[in-house]
Amino acid sequence: MAPRTEVAVDLVTKLKDKGFKDLQKNAKGSEKAIAALGKKLGTVFGAAALAKFAKDSVKAFIDDERAAKSLTRAIGNLGLAFEDARVKKFISDLEKTSGVTDDSLRPAFQKLIQTTGSVTKSQELLKLALDLSADGSVDLVTAASDLSRAYVGSTKGLKKYSLGLSDAELKGKSFAEIQKLLSERFSGQNAARLETYQGKLDLLNVSFANFKETIGKDLITALERVSSDQGIGGTTTAIDKLGKEIGDAIVGTGELIRIIKELDVSKFKNIIDDINLLSFTNPYGLLNDVIRGLGNEVKTAPKPFSVGMSVTGATDFYDKIERARKKAEEEAARRAAKIEADRIKREKQAQAEKKRTAEIERLKSAIQFRFDIDAINLQAALRRNISASDRERVLQLSALKISDYQNDEEAIKTLQAATQGRYDDAMNLEKMYQLLTVAGFANSKAAIDALAASKPQIKFTDNLDDVINKLKALIEGKYSISIGATITVPPIPAPGNSTTGIGPGSTFNPGGVRKGDESSGGALVPPPVIVKPPGVLLPGEIGGEPFGVQPKPFVPDTGNFRYFDEMESSYLRLVNDLTNVPANFDPARFRMSENTDSSYLALLNDATSVPSNFDPARFRMGENGVTVNVTVQGSLLSQQDLVAAVTDAVYQTQRTGNPITLAV
Amino acid sequence: MAKSVFVPDFDKLQKALKELDPQLRKDFSKALTAAARPLAAKAKTFVPSQIVNNTGKYIFRPTPPTYTSASWINDKYHRSRDPLRWTWQPAAVIKGIKIKRTTRNKVPFGYNKVATAALSVVNSAPAGAIYELSGRGSEASRKRTKSVSRNPNAQDDFRNLMTKISPLTGDSKNGRILFRAEAIMGDSVRTEVQKVVAERMRLFTRSI
Numbered sequence: 001m002a003p004r005t006e007v008a009v010d011l012v013t014k015l016k017d018k019g020f021k022d023l024q025k026n027a028k029g030s031e032k033a034i035a036a037l038g039k040k041l042g043t044v045f046g047a048a049a050l051a052k053f054a055k056d057s058v059k060a061f062i063d064d065e066r067a068a069k070s071l072t073r074a075i076g077n078l079g080l081a082f083e084d085a086r087v088k089k090f091i092s093d094l095e096k097t098s099g100v101t102d103d104s105l106r107p108a109f110q111k112l113i114q115t116t117g118s119v120t121k122s123q124e125l126l127k128l129a130l131d132l133s134a135d136g137s138v139d140l141v142t143a144a145s146d147l148s149r150a151y152v153g154s155t156k157g158l159k160k161y162s163l164g165l166s167d168a169e170l171k172g173k174s175f176a177e178i179q180k181l182l183s184e185r186f187s188g189q190n191a192a193r194l195e196t197y198q199g200k201l202d203l204l205n206v207s208f209a210n211f212k213e214t215i216g217k218d219l220i221t222a223l224e225r226v227s228s229d230q231g232i233g234g235t236t237t238a239i240d241k242l243g244k245e246i247g248d249a250i251v252g253t254g255e256l257i258r259i260i261k262e263l264d265v266s267k268f269k270n271i272i273d274d275i276n277l278l279s280f281t282n283p284y285g286l287l288n289d290v291i292r293g294l295g296n297e298v299k300t301a302p303k304p305f306s307v308g309m310s311v312t313g314a315t316d317f318y319d320k321i322e323r324a325r326k327k328a329e330e331e332a333a334r335r336a337a338k339i340e341a342d343r344i345k346r347e348k349q350a351q352a353e354k355k356r357t358a359e360i361e362r363l364k365s366a367i368q369f370r371f372d373i374d375a376i377n378l379q380a381a382l383r384r385n386i387s388a389s390d391r392e393r394v395l396q397l398s399a400l401k402i403s404d405y406q407n408d409e410e411a412i413k414t415l416q417a418a419t420q421g422r423y424d425d426a427m428n429l430e431k432m433y434q435l436l437t438v439a440g441f442a443n444s445k446a447a448i449d450a451l452a453a454s455k456p457q458i459k460f461t462d463n464l465d466d467v468i469n470k471l472k473a474l475i476e477g478k479y480s481i482s483i484g485a486t487i488t489v490p491p492i493p494a495p496g497n498s499t500t501g502i503g504p505g506s507t508f509n510p511g512g513v514r515k516g517d518e519s520s521g522g523a524l525v526p527p528p529v530i531v532k533p534p535g536v537l538l539p540g541e542i543g544g545e546p547f548g549v550q551p552k553p554f555v556p557d558t559g560n561f562r563y564f565d566e567m568e569s570s571y572l573r574l575v576n577d578l579t580n581v582p583a584n585f586d587p588a589r590f591r592m593s594e595n596t597d598s599s600y601l602a603l604l605n606d607a608t609s610v611p612s613n614f615d616p617a618r619f620r621m622g623e624n625g626v627t628v629n630v631t632v633q634g635s636l637l638s639q640q641d642l643v644a645a646v647t648d649a650v651y652q653t654q655r656t657g658n659p660i661t662l663a664v
Numbered sequence: 665m666a667k668s669v670f671v672p673d674f675d676k677l678q679k680a681l682k683e684l685d686p687q688l689r690k691d692f693s694k695a696l697t698a699a700a701r702p703l704a705a706k707a708k709t710f711v712p713s714q715i716v717n718n719t720g721k722y723i724f725r726p727t728p729p730t731y732t733s734a735s736w737i738n739d740k741y742h743r744s745r746d747p748l749r750w751t752w753q754p755a756a757v758i759k760g761i762k763i764k765r766t767t768r769n770k771v772p773f774g775y776n777k778v779a780t781a782a783l784s785v786v787n788s789a790p791a792g793a794i795y796e797l798s799g800r801g802s803e804a805s806r807k808r809t810k811s812v813s814r815n816p817n818a819q820d821d822f823r824n825l826m827t828k829i830s831p832l833t834g835d836s837k838n839g840r841i842l843f844r845a846e847a848i849m850g851d852s853v854r855t856e857v858q859k860v861v862a863e864r865m866r867l868f869t870r871s872i
Binding site: 006007008009010011012013014015016 | 668788
């Protein structure tokens with residue numbers, strides 16, 4: 001139907017069914033023509049038309065035979081020669097039911113069997129190819145080629161069938177899955193096509209093509225008999241010559257028929273009576289029957305065996321074929337399994353390669369970000385005392401820069417955070433850790449993770465001081481200590497005196513409350529039981545380090561003496577253990593007691609005398625850190641400037657990859 | 665696309681009218697043409713005398729190009745199929761706007777039928793059609809359009825310029841001459857056509 005080629009505004013539209021009627025007329029005409037073809041051959045067609053038809057028929061037969069032999073050879077080469085008869089029957093049956101001529105079915109089947117190596121699988125796929133090609137957008141051979149390529153893993157050709165899958169999705173599917181998908185989408189298409197007039201015409205065409213092939217075959221047989229032992233030889237390649245000969249033969253036959261028609265039948269009546277064929281009143285009909293009978297006899301005459309017969313009989317023969325068929329099917333199944341295994345292997349390799357590439361890219365980005373001068377400058381700018389609007393701009397620029405080094409998902413999170421003015425933990429968990437480290441609040445990643453999980457209300461636009469204050473408040477609130485019991489201790493009596501009070505004994509002897517090393521027989525007073533509310537940790541217990549304030553040494557208050565748990569991790573015990581110095585121990589405020597007459601408690605208050613056995617080298621903050629000396633040049637105007645300078649220095653050091661322990 | 669008056673048995677109606685009285689059929693045809701005439705007349709008013717850009721330079725030349733250098737004269741590839749195709753001659757464009765009673769173009773209708781226009785107003789001049797439709801179409805359809813210009817950007821430039829100086833108008837921004845007129849008075853013309861058809865149908869129904 002010609003597309004509309006003019007610019008027009010239609011005002012009145014009418015319906016036209018002429019095309020439909022034409023089609024109906026053509027279809028009926030074709031049916032009639034084929035039904036009456038035999039009759040028309042002798043009466044309607046002229047000699048030239050007959051000659052042309054004969055030539056076409058012979059050519060059709062020769063082409064058909066060539067295609068059939070090609071398929072037979074292909075099957076034989078695959079070691080499936082015993083399947084030839086079965087394949088021929090399948091093609092012949094399918095041709096009649098599908099309305100597709102064997103000229104298309106054979107090459108399509110050949111492609112499939114060469115790929116699959118299995119007759120059963122090829123038959124299955126050929127039917128699917130018929131459905132794929134039913135709408136006429138692709139021909140059968142193309143559809144079969146696409147399927148055979150998909151069978152070995154190349155799914156490129158399947159795109160044209162609009163399966164709604166991307167290239168990657170198609171590649172990721174096994175052939176069985178693809179076949180199932182195609183079957184679901186296209187099943188029954190060919191059957192539906194046969195219901196249309198086009199389909200019916202196709203069926204008629206198949207019949208007509210077969211008719212021509214049969215005529216062509218019989219004509220060649222006739223010519224072979226005419227030329228006896230010489231055969232038609234080279235004339236098979238010279239169709240024109242053959243056509244002329246056939247034409248002449250037909251014209252001669254027509255002439256013969258004409259002469260017979262003109263003969264006076266009554267003169268031959270006796271002969272006809274003799275052969276007891278009185279029912280045939282028409283001599284042409286008689287002749288026709290005689291000729292047909294002769295032809296049939298020639299065609300059905302038994303032919304000599306070209307191969308020797310087996311003496312073991314037909315049973316053995318069929319058993320052998322069945323065994324061979326089973327073996328071939330097993331071989332084809334093995335091949336299909338290998339193809340599928342290869343596909344899965346390739347898929348895994350591709351995924352691993354993709355993962356490797358992504359990891360390399362991520363690592364490269366991480367390193368590049370550390371040395372990106374713009375990113376460093378932006379981070380430094382954030383430490384300066386700048387206005388709120390400038391800070392917001394710098395933060396957004398920083399987010400842009402960070403997103404350059406992230407993958408798409410991460411970049412979206414970062415940019416969303418920047419757009420919404422939100423301090424996103426995905427972007428800034430690491431930064432938070434750095435801030436807290438710099439601020440001296442924590443040096444444990446686990447603690448920071450716990451903080452992050454608590455989702456602090458920190459905004460993207462908060463400046464450094466805001467962030468620090470918020471985190472500080474959070475930490476202090478989280479780790480505040482509340483003891484649920486009050487312990488009252490009476491004033492310490494003078495040496496030699498005693499007092500009474502609550503506690504384990506009625507007599508309080510401060511000389512007895514000393515470390516064992518300085519005691520000469522004085523027993524330690526058992527500690528009173530301290531009832532702690534659930535969830536509260538005392539200093540020295542696991543996770544109970546006092547985050548809220550800088551750690552301070554224990555300052556004894558002789559006026560209000562307190563008892564502490566004598567645990568492994570308590571301060572009192574650690575003080576005397578020189579090999580295990582707590583990280584928050586301040587040697588300036590705390591001194592070791594010499595084994596002198598002076599009491600331990602008294603020495604603690606003596607800030608001027610340093611014990612001779614005190615080794616400051618063993619009392620350090622941290623054990624494996626790197627000391628970073630920060631020299632600030634110029635003048636510092638504010639606390640923020642100092643913090644910024646220190647932070648920059650810490651960041652620079654962290655980029656070298658060394659761990660940092662902060663010594664304030 | 666605007667809806668047209670759909671008369672499935674239009675041919676039967678004409679035949680029946682003719683059988684009743686041949687003059688009736690002639691009157692029917694004349695009435696239909698008369699009903700469509702205002703639309704064609706309106707469309708003709710939208711044909712510009714010249715098509716120039718803001719600086720007064722021709723986008724559509726009034727005369728076919730002339731070539732002086734041998735390389736241009738002998739270049740047969742970079743040629744329009746018709747020299748007048750890219751020439752803006754208002755008289756020719758106006759002449760190309762006409763009422764058509766028959767058309768060979770068919771639109772599929774249902775499973776086995778086709779619908780054809782029995783009455784339409786067409787903008788048949790090539791230049792008129794180009795001016796009418798420039799800027800329409802999808803990216804895919806533009807890719808299918810063959811360009812013979814030496815300027816690889818000619819298509820895009822022309823389309824962008826045309827859209828700028830004379831935007832598409834009409835109900836769905838689909839034209840500049842015919843579709844513009846159709847957007848203005850299409851409904852009234854169709855009502856008139858419908859009236860003409862209904863009147864004859866009534867006459868035909870009464871007669872049987």
